[in-house]
Amino acid sequence: MFTPGLTSNGPAGAAFTILSATPSAVQQGLNDWNVRVRDAGGTPITGTLTITSVMPDHGHGSPTIATVTSNGDGTYGISGINLSMRGVWQVTLTIASPQMNDSASFDFCVDGT
Numbered sequence: 001m002f003t004p005g006l007t008s009n010g011p012a013g014a015a016f017t018i019l020s021a022t023p024s025a026v027q028q029g030l031n032d033w034n035v036r037v038r039d040a041g042g043t044p045i046t047g048t049l050t051i052t053s054v055m056p057d058h059g060h061g062s063p064t065i066a067t068v069t070s071n072g073d074g075t076y077g078i079s080g081i082n083l084s085m086r087g088v089w090q091v092t093l094t095i096a097s098p099q100m101n102d103s104a105s106f107d108f109c110v111d112g113t
């Protein structure tokens with residue numbers, strides 16, 4: 001279940017937070033998120049953010065690729081996260097920057113609309 005502010009921490013200490021989402025509840029189909037990445041001390045991490053979305057139970061990913069835009073302040077806009085089927089999705093965010101490399105995952109159950 002998605003709630004604004006949902007955070008997942010990576011093994012290197014990065015905190016990936018979904019600040020807001022459109023639609024506000026994760027839905028089957030296209031989703032847009034605003035994401036913040038900080039290190040364990042709360043410093044924003046500006047770098048290259050990538051996203052993957054897969055259905056572990058089905059062995060496939062999204063049929064189209066999301067677009068990530070860095071706002072230059074440790075926040076990122078992600079558009080077109082394509083959760084194309086009902087079921088369990090694992091969405092992984094990965095940050096690459098001179099400060100840190102890390103990744104963390106979110107698990108969602110998409111129940112259709």
Ligand SMILES: [Cu+2]
Binds near residue numbers: 055058060
């Ligand atoms: Cu599937």
